[in-house]
Amino acid sequence: MLGLRLFDVSDGGAVELTARSAELKRHLQGVVEENMELFLRVRFLASEYSTGPVHGGRIDSLGIDENGSPVVVEYKRGRAAGVITQGLFYLAWLTDHRDEFLHLVRDRLGDAVADQVLWSAPRLICVAEDFTRYDVHAVREIRRSIDLVRYSCFGNELLALEPVASVVANGAARSEWRPQKAASSPAVHIDTGGVSPLRAALEEVLLGFGDDVSRVDRKQYRAYRRLRNFACVSHAHQQEVVVTLRISPKDVDLVPGFTRDVSQVGHHGTGDVEVRLRTEQHLRQAEPLLRMSYDAG
Numbered sequence: 183m184l185g186l187r188l189f190d191v192s193d194g195g196a197v198e199l200t201a202r203s204a205e206l207k208r209h210l211q212g213v214v215e216e217n218m219e220l221f222l223r224v225r226f227l228a229s230e231y232s233t234g235p236v237h238g239g240r241i242d243s244l245g246i247d248e249n250g251s252p253v254v255v256e257y258k259r260g261r262a263a264g265v266i267t268q269g270l271f272y273l274a275w276l277t278d279h280r281d282e283f284l285h286l287v288r289d290r291l292g293d294a295v296a297d298q299v300l301w302s303a304p305r306l307i308c309v310a311e312d313f314t315r316y317d318v319h320a321v322r323e324i325r326r327s328i329d330l331v332r333y334s335c336f337g338n339e340l341l342a343l344e345p346v347a348s349v350v351a352n353g354a355a356r357s358e359w360r361p362q363k364a365a366s367s368p369a370v371h372i373d374t375g376g377v378s379p380l381r382a383a384l385e386e387v388l389l390g391f392g393d394d395v396s397r398v399d400r401k402q403y404r405a406y407r408r409l410r411n412f413a414c415v416s417h418a419h420q421q422e423v424v425v426t427l428r429i430s431p432k433d434v435d436l437v438p439g440f441t442r443d444v445s446q447v448g449h450h451g452t453g454d455v456e457v458r459l460r461t462e463q464h465l466r467q468a469e470p471l472l473r474m475s476y477d478a479g
Contacts, residue, residue, distance in 0.1 A: 186344065188336050201334040201342075203311050207259040210333065213341060214255070214309060215243055221343060222307060222331075223248045223410035223452075224255070227290050233275050241272045244286070248452050249398050249405050250300040251327070252276055252283055258310035262317050266328070269306040273326065276304055303327045303351045303398055307409075309343075318347045327351040329409055345409040350396040380423050381415065383465055388413055391476045402450035412479030413472060414451025422460045425468075426453030427475035434471065440464065441471070 190197045204210035211229070218226040224245035231241040243255035254276055256269040276283060280301065287296040305327040313330050321328040330346040388406045389395050398405045406413040416424040431443035434455055445454035453475070457468050 186334065186342050188340065188342070199336040199340070201336055204259050204333070204335055207257050210259060210309070211242055211257045214257070218243070218245055218255075222253075222255070224253050224307070225291065225295075227286055231286075233272065233279075237271075237275050239272065239275075241276075244276075244283075246287060246291070246295065246299065247305060248411055249400055249407075250295075250298045251398065252299060252301070252304040253307060254305070255307045255309065258308070260311050262308060262310040262313045262330070265308045265310055266306075266317060266321065266330075269308055269328075270324070270326065273304060273306045277301070300398075300400060305329065307331060309333055313346050321347055321349050325349070325351060331409060343409075345394055348394045348396050348408055350398060377419075377421065377423050377460075380459060380462065380465065383462060384415065384423055384425065384459065387465065387469060387472060388476070391473065395476070400450075405451060408476070408479040410479055411452045412475040414453055416450055418450070422458050425457050425459070425472075426451050427455045427457060427471055428453045428478055429455050429471065429475045431455055433474070440467070 186201075188199045188201075190199055214221055215226055215229055218224050222245075224247045227244040227246060228241075229243055231244050233239045233241065241254055242257050245253040245255065247253050254269055254272045256265050256272070258265040284296050284299060287299060307329045309331045311334070312332055317330060321330060327350050329348045332344045332346050334342045334344075336342065385397075385406075389397075392408075394408050395406055398407065402418065403414045403416050405411045406415075410428070412428050414426045416426075418424075426444060426449060431445060431454055434441060436442060440458060442456050443454065444456045449456065455471065455475075457471060459465050459468060
């Protein structure tokens with residue numbers, strides 16, 4: 183069960199609020215869909231999307247995440263029985279119907295978003311009251327991009343979401359940052375310059391925060407995420423490592439040349455604070471900020 187304990191301290195005392203299940207799956211689904219970008223960093227596309235007469239099903243929610251990956255979201259009011267296998271069925275349908283999904287994205291979000299869809303790692307997000315250790319083991323063996331999210335309701339107004347497991351299809355979550363030949367991955371630029379060891383050291387720090395950290399490569403950046411991105415490392419810089427973090431500039435003592443507010447500046451990846459690393463000492467200085475962003479993710 184959810185390890186989170188929640189207390190009402192509004193009257194000076196402390197009253198523990200008891201966790202409960204959602205009254206109806208549809209209610210849970212509706213709340214998540216209305217707030218999907220805030221909760222999951224996924225832009226909502228459609229609810230109860232029909233897979234047609236041959237497949238004969240309905241996808242609970244369809245969306246596209248902050249890295250451009252197509253997303254299937256499936257919900258279970260109680261325990262996770264069946265929700266993962268059902269979601270995998272719909273994920274397979276999605277990868278077989280790319281043109282239909284792209285048409286939906288163009289219709290709802292426009293051509294610019296549709297042109298950036300990343301098909302290398304379509305995602306399944308399962309939201310349920312609880313998962314077993316067998317569920318967690320299974321998603322790691324399946325080797326598809328799957329996130330397990332545990333929910334709990336407190337009273338009538340509070341909803342808690344807890345990432346339980348996050349797996350990326352390429353299985354590269356623990357690999358090192360090595361130079362690659364252009365032919366092996368033409369869409370992603372990996373530097374071969376002197377900052378490669380620093381990138382590798384940064385990756386070791388980011389992946390070391392927890393087993394729930396995974397990564398996704400885009401042409402312009404590499405994203406490290408839990409349920410959502412918490413650090414994005416640019417591929418464009420050869421003399422330094424530039425990473426953007428999901429923390430508020432108001433919470434950071436900005437140092438010229440080291441950190442800056444990019445909330446109003448165009449940049450690749452997500453995050454409002456940019457950190458520039460040139461040495462391992464800079465990396466050590468940045469670790470508290472990296473951790474802050476991870477904790478917020």
